[in-house]
Amino acid sequence: MASSVPKTMKAVILEQNGGPDELHYKTDYPTPAPGQDEVLVKNEVIGINYIDTYFRTGLYPLPSKPAIIGQEASGTISAVGPGSKSHRFEVGDRVVWMKFGSYAEYSAVSAEKTIKIPDGISNEDAVGGFLMGMTALSLVKEAYPVQKGDWVMLHAAAGGVGLLMCQLLRAIGAKTIATAGGAEKCELARKHGADHVIDYRSTGAPKWLDEVKRLTNDEGVAVVYDSVGKDTWENSLEAARRKGKVVFYGNASGPVPPFPIARLSAKNISVIRPTLMGYTYTREEFEYYANELFQLVKSGDLRIRIHDTYKLENAAQAHRDLEARKTTGKLLLKP
Numbered sequence: 586m587a588s589s590v591p592k593t594m595k596a597v598i599l600e601q602n603g604g605p606d607e608l609h610y611k612t613d614y615p616t617p618a619p620g621q622d623e624v625l626v627k628n629e630v631i632g633i634n635y636i637d638t639y640f641r642t643g644l645y646p647l648p649s650k651p652a653i654i655g656q657e658a659s660g661t662i663s664a665v666g667p668g669s670k671s672h673r674f675e676v677g678d679r680v681v682w683m684k685f686g687s688y689a690e691y692s693a694v695s696a697e698k699t700i701k702i703p704d705g706i707s708n709e710d711a712v713g714g715f716l717m718g719m720t721a722l723s724l725v726k727e728a729y730p731v732q733k734g735d736w737v738m739l740h741a742a743a744g745g746v747g748l749l750m751c752q753l754l755r756a757i758g759a760k761t762i763a764t765a766g767g768a769e770k771c772e773l774a775r776k777h778g779a780d781h782v783i784d785y786r787s788t789g790a791p792k793w794l795d796e797v798k799r800l801t802n803d804e805g806v807a808v809v810y811d812s813v814g815k816d817t818w819e820n821s822l823e824a825a826r827r828k829g830k831v832v833f834y835g836n837a838s839g840p841v842p843p844f845p846i847a848r849l850s851a852k853n854i855s856v857i858r859p860t861l862m863g864y865t866y867t868r869e870e871f872e873y874y875a876n877e878l879f880q881l882v883k884s885g886d887l888r889i890r891i892h893d894t895y896k897l898e899n900a901a902q903a904h905r906d907l908e909a910r911k912t913t914g915k916l917l918l919k920p
């Protein structure tokens with residue numbers, strides 16, 4: 586290990602599942618060493634994603650306990666472990682990575698899921714748009730390849746993934762009907778490219794399913810992108826047109842419960858439950874999506890909206906804000 590790496594570091598540790606108070610900030614946690622085909626990254630900017638709350642609550646199982654949660658960060662390589670894959674990097678390289686264990690000053694991460702940040706992209710934008718941007722790209726390219734003129738339904742459109750989806754869908758030329766909670770979020774979704782925005786939390790607003798039917802002359806949409814889950818899944822099935830598709834990609838309100846497959850037969854619709862990990866499994870796939878994303882960010886065609894940057898020690902507050910639906914765009918942490 587490089588000599589400048591301290592033996593202990595700052596980290597947020599989760600000893601047991603539970604609420605945000607289970608995220609404990611430590612200043613003397615052992616710094617990891619990079620193993621076979623791993624690099625040690627000094628994280629400068631850490632991305633928060635809704636999935637971090639699933640690991641915290643126990644909706645998704647932790648790989649081990651105590652755990653350092655978090656899926657991505659950008660920073661510089663501090664040490665390179667053994668192996669041909671890690672040796673594509675050198676100490677000092679500016680990188681962004683996606684794996685597990687980012688709520689810390691240093692992370693030992695798989696070189697396969699690490700990539701150099703091109704000049705002209707800041708560490709904030711690199712991680713601000715990394716996991717979320719690749720997710721949005723894989724949703725519009727693979728989960729359902731959106732075509733110009735398609736009617737598209739998008740839930741939680743002012744969130745981190747949501748605002749990126751709005752921009753990508755506008756660039757493709759889709760007709761996007763979006764939902765968001767509250768007037769401010771609706772305005773933001775509109776500004777980022779949604780054509781019709783429905784405030785699904787305001788009591789006076791039209792019911793979103795009725796609006797979808799009205800706007801599409803009762804036909805329904807080609808695809809529904811649903812990351813809300815429990816509260817929206819049934820109407821999402823209703824909103825799809827004949828031969829349409831529903832992409833369930835998240836559980837912000839809780840998971841979609843099991844349902845009889847026969848429910849799909851009324852309109853020959855299909856459903857998919859994709860993950861970004863499943864679309865970026867090989868190095869080739871990972872590089873494809875990362876490079877597409879870098880190009881869009883560098884050209885300014887995809888704008889990353891940072892909601893706020895919290896100190897690492899305030900990770901619990903960031904989780905509270907995210908789960909209270911108070912945020913728009915991306916939340917970042919800095920050690």
Ligand SMILES: NC(=O)c1ccc[n+]([C@@H]2O[C@H](COP(=O)([O-])OP(=O)(O)OC[C@H]3O[C@@H](n4cnc5c(N)ncnc54)[C@H](OP(=O)(O)O)[C@@H]3O)[C@@H](O)[C@H]2O)c1
Pocket residue numbers: 633634635636716717720741742743744745746747764765766767770812813816834835836837838839859860861862907908909910911912913914
């Ligand atoms: N499958 C994948 O690989 C993948 C990858 C990345 C993200 N995701 C999923 O994409 C979704 C968005 O992630 P994100 O990190 O960008 O989060 P986010 O959208 O910024 O935050 C979640 C949003 O969901 C909405 N929501 C609806 N019901 C909610 C509830 N009961 N509690 C809390 N929020 C609720 C809120 O927006 P409103 O106030 O507007 O309703 C909230 O702001 C998440 O479901 C996440 O799991 C999936």
